Amino acid sequence: MxxxxxxxxxxxxxxxxxxxxxxxxxxxxxxxxxxxxxxxxxxxxxxxxxxxxxxxxxxxxxxxxxxxxxxxxxxxxxxxxxxxxxxxxxxxxxxxxxxxxxxxxxxxxxxxxxxxxxxxxxxxxxxxxxxxxxxxxxxxxxxxxxxxxxxxxxxxxxxxxxxxxxxxxxxxxxxxxxxxxxxxxxxxxxxxxxxxxxxxxxxxxxxxxxxxxxxxxxxxxxxxxxxxxxxxxxxxxxxxxxxxxxxxxxxGGKNPTVVSRTADPEEAADIVAAGAFGVTGQACTATSRAVVHEDVYDEFVDAIVDRAASIDHGHGLDDPGMGPHVSESELESTLEYVDVAQGEGATLEYGGSALDREGHFVEPAVFSDVDSEMRLAQEEVFGPVLAVIPVSDFDEALAVANDVDYGLAASVVTDDHTEANRFVREIEAGVVKINQKTTGLELHVPFGGVKDSxxxxxxxxxxxxxxxxxxxxxxxxxx
Incomplete structure (x- = not known):
């Protein structure tokens, strides 16, 4: 009862x-x-x-x-x-x-x-x-x-x-x-x-x-x-x-992870997947954009698709890899953004469909060939949907990462300490992480964003x- x-x-x-x-x-x-x-x-x-x-x-x-x-x-x-x-x-x-x-x-x-x-x-x-x-x-x-x-x-x-x-x-x-x-x-x-x-x-x-x-x-x-x-x-x-x-x-947030040309694509995929698909993407600090250098782009896309495809779904009490959306309206919102992204010309590499089972379940979605001007790259989705955006150098990566109205969390995956220091200085976000997922916070340090966050x-x-x-x-x- x-x-x-x-x-x-x-x-x-x-x-x-x-x-x-x-x-x-x-x-x-x-x-x-x-x-x-x-x-x-x-x-x-x-x-x-x-x-x-x-x-x-x-x-x-x-x-x-x-x-x-x-x-x-x-x-x-x-x-x-x-x-x-x-x-x-x-x-x-x-x-x-x-x-x-x-x-x-x-x-x-x-x-x-x-x-x-x-x-x-x-x-x-x-x-x-x-x-x-x-x-x-x-x-x-x-x-x-x-x-x-x-x-x-x-x-x-x-x-x-x-x-x-x-x-x-x-x-x-x-x-x-x-x-x-x-x-x-x-x-x-x-x-x-x-x-x-x-x-x-x-x-x-x-x-x-x-x-x-x-x-x-x-x-x-x-x-x-x-x-x-x-x-x-x-x-x-x-x-x-x-x-x-x-x-x-x-x-809200539209949080980027920049993947440098010096990054290991497999390691980067682990970091991005944890930030994008954890808690069914229902976090204001969730990774919603992977801004990836063209030299490692294809390898990264393959690796992140593998991570998404490996996630199992089920009732939270059974402790699966992913639980449901909190409500039908949240599920419908995620599915709508999947349709919008496809209509804008982004490539759906994996997922994005509601599961044929009881409950508000959805497959995690990975989109490639995303342009920074697309709605998928600008608007908060609040679901397990990742936009992968190719860039040619670190300057472009920073410009794309900052090219949104939000500024909550951001991370960079790099083996170049100079890049990491520059990222800390130039990224427009209240929470900045190096070689870590955008989600997860320590309770004894300040938390908050900038801009519309x-x-x-x-x-x-x-x-x-x-x-x-x-x-x-x-x-x-x-x-």
Whole structure:
């Protein structure tokens, strides 16, 4: 029987005032309902915001080491329940067991990381030019923050927003994505069990047009952090900044891997395949363009086709090479881009068809003879579709890599250290990797993009996240 889940508002698990619900289903077996959730509206969201506002003073005044203890204890609870959370993530989002387990572990690590960081929160002491003045700074929470999170990393991304927000003393209202909200509920349960005060965290499920818009525009919300599409993110930004909110956006990507003439085509294919086809290509940092020197182009195309053809599909709990798309609409979007690419004249080297089986499965697709002006080379696909673009030299490779509106992640495969250094300097991306896939992030360093991939205001993760959720106060103390 499907789970019957509720909103979490002011320390209570409660239904929407409308009584309406929506369902999540298993992407590998779409007829199977996983859980039902409240279809919340603006009134439900306002009640959650009011609860956060009422709780913000108590949570703000809680000593930072105590806040850290609660986060670490919640992390320990998540760790004990790792297998259960992994299965829930697989059943709602569709990832393979290995992928989902890795994501759950990342959330656990994030809670422990920011739990430890909380004890070191503070300001700095500076020398004053006056003899009788103590000069120092303090860092204070913003107040109430709204978090709007996506379905593709349904526990990791909420964790890397939520943990630093709570560690720094903010009260939070979070709207998880409607396709896979279950693991956010389980994070709330872990924090509740750890002793988080009522109202310091509130979880409201429902459509972005009701819940998300209310969070972005409500006068009692001091900051908004959003991850999702560029189109929606820009709307959130306009709404939130209209009354001066602090805003952090992380959005789409069209991430390149440049394959140099010095690269081993087989090694390059391993790196690109992992970045392009992992998590069914449903990552904002996924490799969607391989920009390949003509001297190794043919060998690379043969090798990447071999990698794509070797991937097996199945239910994520069986831990295949690739799981399904999260929904029918995401599958249809990928198939549409396959048709568009063929219509533009790109050569379909492999795949690109829906599998003749139950579930939202698609073969990974490899296109060669792609021109940088094609839609396939310019627009985010968000599926396991790779465009392979030939170039004649490294100058052209850099120009092609930068010839998009996005700038999230980029990598280069090369044995030439001079090329690698130049790539770091000249590539227009917030995350740059050398001889690595574009996907995969360390939690203790900043994450974010440039151009249409980000608001270019604040970064996430590491100490950068603490900066976003706090404001500095400078104190001149005469004694």
């Amino acid at each position: 499907p789970d019957q889940r509720l909103n979490y508002v002011d320390g209570e698990w409660t239904d929407s005032h409308t009584g309406e619900t929506f369902e999540t289903t298993d992407p590998a077996t779409p007829g199977e309902v996983v859980a039902t959730y409240p279809q919340s509206d603006a009134e439900d969201t306002e009640r959650a915001i009011e609860a956060a506002r009422d709780a913000s003073e108590e949570w703000r005044e809680t000593p930072a080491p105590e806040r850290g203890r609660i986060l670490r204890q919640a992390g320990a609870t998540l760790e004990r329940r790792r297998d259960e959370l992994t299965e829930l993530l697989v059943r709602e989002e569709g990832k393979t067991r290995t992928e989902a387990g890795g994501e759950v572990q990342r959330a656990i690590d994030i809670f422990h990381y920011y739990g430890a960081k909380a004890s070191d929160l503070g300001g700095t002491v500076k020398s004053s030019s006056a003899r009788d003045v103590n000069l120092y700074t303090t860092n204070e929470p913003l107040g109430v923050v709204g978090l709007i999170t996506p379905w593709n990393y349904p526990i990791a991304i909420p964790a890397w927003k939520l943990a630093p927000a709570l560690a720094t003393g903010n009260a939070v209202v979070i709207k998880p994505a409607t396709l896979a909200p279950g693991v956010v509920h389980e994070m709330a349960r872990a924090l509740e069990e750890a002793g988080l005060p009522a109202g310091a965290l509130n979880v409201v499920t429902g459509p972005g047009s009701a819940v998300g818009d209310t969070l972005a525009g409500h006068e009692a919300v001091d900051a908004v952090s959003f991850t999702g599409s560029t189109a929606v993110g820009n709307t959130v930004y306009d709404t939130a900044t209209a009354d001066g909110k602090r805003v952090q956006l992380e959005m 980000s608001s270019e205001t604040y970064r996430e993760q590491g100490d950068a996240a603490l900066d976003f959720y706090t404001i500095s106060k400078t104190v001149y103390d005469t004694y």
